Amino acid sequence: MGFYLGIDFGTSGARGMVIDEVGIMQQRVIYPFEMYPRVDLANIWQMALFRLLDQISGELRREIRAIAINGTSSTVLLCDAVGNPVDAPLLYNDGRGAVVMDRLKSAAPPNHTVLSTTSSLAKLLWMSQQAFFTQAKYFLHQADWLAFLLHGQLGISDYHNALKLGYDVETLQYPQWLEQLQISIHLPKVVTPGSAIGEIRPEIAAKYNFPKDCLVCAGTTDSIAAFLASGAESPGEAVTSVGSTLVLKLLSRTRVEDVRYGIYSHRLGDLWLTGGASNTGGAVLRQFFTNTELESLSQEIDTSQASALDYYPLLKPGDRFPINDPNLQPRLEPRPDNPVEFLHGLLESIARIEARGYELLQELGADKLTRVYTAGGGAINDTWTTIRGRYLQVPVMRSMNTEAAYGTALLAMGRMRE
Numbered sequence: 001m002g003f004y005l006g007i008d009f010g011t012s013g014a015r016g017m018v019i020d021e022v023g024i025m026q027q028r029v030i031y032p033f034e035m036y037p038r039v040d041l042a043n044i045w046q047m048a049l050f051r052l053l054d055q056i057s058g059e060l061r062r063e064i065r066a067i068a069i070n071g072t073s074s075t076v077l078l079c080d081a082v083g084n085p086v087d088a089p090l091l092y093n094d095g096r097g098a099v100v101m102d103r104l105k106s107a108a109p110p111n112h113t114v115l116s117t118t119s120s121l122a123k124l125l126w127m128s129q130q131a132f133f134t135q136a137k138y139f140l141h142q143a144d145w146l147a148f149l150l151h152g153q154l155g156i157s158d159y160h161n162a163l164k165l166g167y168d169v170e171t172l173q174y175p176q177w178l179e180q181l182q183i184s185i186h187l188p189k190v191v192t193p194g195s196a197i198g199e200i201r202p203e204i205a206a207k208y209n210f211p212k213d214c215l216v217c218a219g220t221t222d223s224i225a226a227f228l229a230s231g232a233e234s235p236g237e238a239v240t241s242v243g244s245t246l247v248l249k250l251l252s253r254t255r256v257e258d259v260r261y262g263i264y265s266h267r268l269g270d271l272w273l274t275g276g277a278s279n280t281g282g283a284v285l286r287q288f289f290t291n292t293e294l295e296s297l298s299q300e301i302d303t304s305q306a307s308a309l310d311y312y313p314l315l316k317p318g319d320r321f322p323i324n325d326p327n328l329q330p331r332l333e334p335r336p337d338n339p340v341e342f343l344h345g346l347l348e349s350i351a352r353i354e355a356r357g358y359e360l361l362q363e364l365g366a367d368k369l370t371r372v373y374t375a376g377g378g379a380i381n382d383t384w385t386t387i388r389g390r391y392l393q394v395p396v397m398r399s400m401n402t403e404a405a406y407g408t409a410l411l412a413m414g415r416m417r418e
């Protein structure tokens with residue numbers, strides 16, 4: 001029997017999942033990040049990685065054939081010639097790049113994904129102006145550096161993590177405009193997510209009893225890993241995450257980009273993973289109802305009847321997808337006295353926004369929607385699933401699995417190598 005290990009580095013902790021050859025979970029391990037004063041973040045990640053390996057049962061470890069790691073998109077760091085970080089990593093939401101936007105705009109094509117204050121490239125440009133930059137040799141993403149700790153090779157990334165660094169995922173090379181920025185750093189060599197980088201370092205194999213030929217594979221980002229976990233794999237299949245916000249992802253043979261709506265595509269083998277995110281979603285429901293109320297009131301809704309209430313549920317003005325209007329006002333009136341009717345109106349309205357989102361992706365060239373998997377807090381609501389099915393006109397079901405670590409274990413197993 002061979003096993004595969006997926007490791008997910010999130011914002012609050014790290015998780016590992018071991019699966020067997022048919023994708024059945026064998027063990028799940030968790031290591032919440034504890035913040036120690038005077039211990040820097042990269043050290044905490046390193047500790048978390050090895051504590052996770054420690055927690056996996058010896059029997060499984062002996063037969064792990066491949067390992068992959070996913071990190072948080074746009075969490076990056078600089079390291080020296082032997083892989084030691086030269087300064088603290090910059091986290092996904094760090095906006096220090098704001099000061100280099102003018103320089104970035106003068107080089108990158110208009111509306112490019114890198115033109116955001118939190119993009120990996122904005123962070124790298126900011127870093128290049130700091131004193132510690134002189135000690136830096138390599139720029140890496142979180143997942144790249146953690147994988148390096150296992151395989152020992154510096155300067156390698158994958159094309160999911162590298163998208164926001166400006167890497168051209170269509171032609172599979174760094175674009176010429178990036179060279180104009182003249183950043184004196186070793187940019188990572190970019191490979192296919194899940195492709196084998198090398199065998200695990202012999203000293204780690206010996207210490208933890210991994211097979212000597214256990215492979216360490218190129219990783220991915222957290223959100224793509226969660227998509228891979230869902231079970232969606234054919235063009236037209238989609239995953240909606242109904243969490244605090246509403247996030248749509250549709251697998252397509254065509255690449256779709258439209259910066260007005262915040263739509264861009266990740267490469268997934270021969271396919272493209274396109275999508276958009278709306279500010280509507282569960283956070284608005286939470287403003288009016290507890291989770292218990294959501295559950296009990298939903299059961300009283302007659303799903304065969306469409307609600308006449310037409311809302312645009314938002315916490316504050318503004319949405320980008322599927323309506324691009326920074327001043328779009330929340331529409332939550334008229335509010336009926338009966339909470340069941342009110343909730344019915346809210347669930348239907350969010351379902352309409354979701355359906356409009358998929359319609360927009362298809363209008364822009366994505367494949368025809370055939371099936372929608374659901375992740376996030378709203379996935380457990382069967383009433384809502386029925387309502388969404390009425391608007392989406394395709395089968396709607398829960399994701400097989402929603403954990404990024406599971407998707408990354410599938411990646412290690414070779415989902416993208418096939």
Ligand code: ADP
Nearest residue numbers: 243244282283285286291294295376377378381
């Ligand atoms: P996040 O995006 O913050 O990770 P989750 O995926 O955990 O969010 O989902 C939380 C959301 O799910 C909450 O905003 C809550 O309103 C919503 N939610 C929880 N239970 C239900 C339910 N039974 N029906 C609909 N929505 C629900």
